[in-house]
Amino acid sequence: MRSGFSLFLLATIQPLISALPLNSSEPASWDIEGFAKDNPLGTTTGGEGGPTVTVETAAELKTAVAGDSPAVVYIKGEIALPSRLKVGSNKSVIGVGSSAHITGSGIDIYSRTNVIIRNVKISFIKGNDGITIRNSTRVWVDHNEFESDITQGPDAFDGQVDIIRASDWITLSWNYFHDHWKSSLVGNDPSFRDLDFGHLHVTYHHNHWKNEGTRGPAGRFGHLHVYNNLYEDYLYQALHSRSDNQMLVEGNVFRGKTREALSTYGLVIPDDSPNTCVCGDEEIDGFANLGAENDWGSATVNITQVGTFDKAPYEYILTPLASVASVVEQGAGVVLSTCI
Numbered sequence: 001m002r003s004g005f006s007l008f009l010l011a012t013i014q015p016l017i018s019a020l021p022l023n024s025s026e027p028a029s030w031d032i033e034g035f036a037k038d039n040p041l042g043t044t045t046g047g048e049g050g051p052t053v054t055v056e057t058a059a060e061l062k063t064a065v066a067g068d069s070p071a072v073v074y075i076k077g078e079i080a081l082p083s084r085l086k087v088g089s090n091k092s093v094i095g096v097g098s099s100a101h102i103t104g105s106g107i108d109i110y111s112r113t114n115v116i117i118r119n120v121k122i123s124f125i126k127g128n129d130g131i132t133i134r135n136s137t138r139v140w141v142d143h144n145e146f147e148s149d150i151t152q153g154p155d156a157f158d159g160q161v162d163i164i165r166a167s168d169w170i171t172l173s174w175n176y177f178h179d180h181w182k183s184s185l186v187g188n189d190p191s192f193r194d195l196d197f198g199h200l201h202v203t204y205h206h207n208h209w210k211n212e213g214t215r216g217p218a219g220r221f222g223h224l225h226v227y228n229n230l231y232e233d234y235l236y237q238a239l240h241s242r243s244d245n246q247m248l249v250e251g252n253v254f255r256g257k258t259r260e261a262l263s264t265y266g267l268v269i270p271d272d273s274p275n276t277c278v279c280g281d282e283e284i285d286g287f288a289n290l291g292a293e294n295d296w297g298s299a300t301v302n303i304t305q306v307g308t309f310d311k312a313p314y315e316y317i318l319t320p321l322a323s324v325a326s327v328v329e330q331g332a333g334v335v336l337s338t339c340i
């Protein structure tokens, strides 16, 4: 738990307004927003309507999330996963209180639809991503915490949440990503153009990134709407739109030792992946559009081409820029949900 919230019942989503010391009627919402809500396939509902089960061991968790029939799965306490957790369609995975914690192995959402992951800490996942969303649609990743160790270099850990292989209609909201190098990659290979193009619609809002390296997020071929996020000490490059990716960037705040806030220059910088050349890997550029004003702090911005994604195709609540840092600091991450 990161701040003084104790009033929220995550199962029945409450608006944020009663808890924040803000003088605004609607500074932000904790309801589902963005592509996971408004899309051609229908709103992401997870396990709504299905049975509820509370799990405390890896074996119980594995069983509870298997199959595609709806279920709401509450995680209690820490679970060290011995292998990747394969989550089926129509599932909500929700942490109880503020101590639900997954370590060891991470979560795979592979070729599935309609999945919600909330209120869980996912840390120090070795050899793979915290969450991999692959060939899957309608996923909402909300109010989680992701942590590892940035001091071990770019390749000690994989992504925190990676979204690949034509996945679509996804929202990442109110997550706390910290102490990690490569955070969130959308589209994992420049050669997957035909597969990915026209998919990979992802909304990132009210996430808190702190002491991170690159990919906050980095996108290829997708449409990423990035609004009202707080970036603190995003050391090398926060937002990267490359390989014809479209990014709409608005109302974000960049603080501290953040070197580059946003780039559409295709070069994959050596701080990210010194793969084929110490000077970095060449890719073609992406696009970016700026919506509501951002606070770049002292970070640089390199927009080489402006795109066509200049307006999100849905309604959303934009937090006033002056309130973004406090709203996100207080609201992002795991929260105590007392009533579960």
Ligand SMILES: *[C@@H]1O[C@H](CO)[C@@H](O)[C@H](O)[C@H]1NC(C)=O
Pocket (backbone or CB within 6 Å): 023
């Ligand atoms: C809140 O807004 C009201 C009406 O706009 C104003 O009178 C009041 O002084 C504000 N309070 C604070 C703490 O800013």
Ligand SMILES: *[C@@H]1O[C@H](CO)[C@@H](O)[C@H](O)[C@H]1NC(C)=O
Pocket (backbone or CB within 6 Å): 068, 069, 070, 089, 090, 112, 113, 114
């Ligand atoms: C569950 O998911 C499958 C897709 O894997 C879908 O076809 C089905 O309609 C879903 N069931 C319910 C009750 O939503």
Ligand SMILES: *[C@@H]1O[C@H](CO)[C@@H](O)[C@H](O)[C@H]1NC(C)=O
Pocket (backbone or CB within 6 Å): 111, 112, 135
């Ligand atoms: C992608 O997911 C669909 C189910 O939505 C499945 O039918 C298809 O085989 C999957 N494709 C790959 C390449 O995994």
Ligand SMILES: *[C@@H]1O[C@H](CO)[C@@H](O)[C@H](O)[C@H]1NC(C)=O
Pocket (backbone or CB within 6 Å): 265, 302, 304
């Ligand atoms: C910005 O993009 C241009 C390409 O248009 C590139 O030459 C330049 O090196 C980039 N600047 C930085 C700081 O990466």
